[in-house]
Amino acid sequence: MAGHSKWANIKHKKGAADAKRGKIFTRLIKEITVAARMGGGDIDGNPRLRSAVASAKAENMPKDNITRAIKKGTGELEGEVYDEILYEGYGPGGVAVLVECMTDNRNRTVADIRHYFSKSNGNLGESGCVAWMFDKKGLIQVDKATMSEDELMDVALDAGAEDVVEEDEQFQVLTAPEDFDAVREAMEEAGVAMLSAEVSMVPKNTIDVTEENIAKSLMKLLDSLEDHDDVQNVHANFDIDDSLMEKLS
The missing domain is CATH 3.30.70.980 (YebC, transcriptional regulation domain)
Known part of the structure; x- marks a missing residue:
């Protein structure tokens, strides 16, 4: 299958730092809560919840945290209600970017995401502009x-x-x-x-990013998006040569 970018591998390496800041747990708790709200709290009967719980266990999340997140999703405990939103846009070099968010304040989130795109000379687009x-x-x-x-x-x-x-x-x-x-x-x-x-x-396919200034701007955009509390995941269709990645490290 064509189109495998380095971003999945970059995100994995970055994940160690995220874990220290509690970012991974926060994202997983949101995913568990939403999965339970949408499909119920029965892990065996809710594939999305089963996957989220498996990911949480892989990150050594305490069982009590998982249970509380499920109960918040099913309404047994009080908690925030998150909306799932997918933002789409173009980053530096014409790279397509998908941003998966869970937020309790849509206005705040879209303002922040738009700011990140604009600051990097990219632009936030309409729904469907890059998802295809x-x-x-x-x-x-x-x-x-x-x-x-x-x-x-x-x-x-x-x-x-x-x-x-x-x-x-x-x-x-x-x-x-x-x-x-x-x-x-x-x-x-x-x-x-x-x-x-x-x-x-x-x-499906990737764009080769070869210019150092574009690569720097792109990585800054993706890092900013990944670090935002409302962002669950970021996807982008680019590839960067190993030698250029070393310069950016």
Whole structure:
């Protein structure tokens, strides 16, 4: 499948710093709460909630935190009501950017997101302007140092995965959204150490960013978006050469 950007790998490396600030827990709690509100608190009967709880457990979130988030979603405990919003726009170099948000204040969130785009010489667009450039897929990342590609393919493809792709230091396992849980569970049972596992928006094709000033502006935009409290996930259809990435590090 075409279109694998480095952004998923960059986000994974950045995730360690996010965890120290509690960002990952905050995002997971929001996802669990919304999943429970939309589909009920039964993990077995709510695939989205089951996936969110699995992600929370992978990040060693305490069981009490998970339980409270579910109860807030089902209304058993008081809590904020979050709206899910998808913002779309273009960043520096014409890179398409999708921003998934959960917010209790739409006006605040859209003002902040628009400001970030404008500051980076990008622009926030209308609904649908770039979403067509992405496919919704299950995306599981595995460290290449932990197993061979053939071993991973045997497990993942037998479980129903669509593809296994080599990307920098990771393998990316791609699935149809409806097959994501089954593939992840099969990989867990096989003892595969997963760096991350989520249903994501994967770009169909990528734009090569080769100019250092554009790359700097793009990374600043994406970092600003990722650091915002209301932002759950950011997707972008770009690729950057390893030598240029080293300059930006």
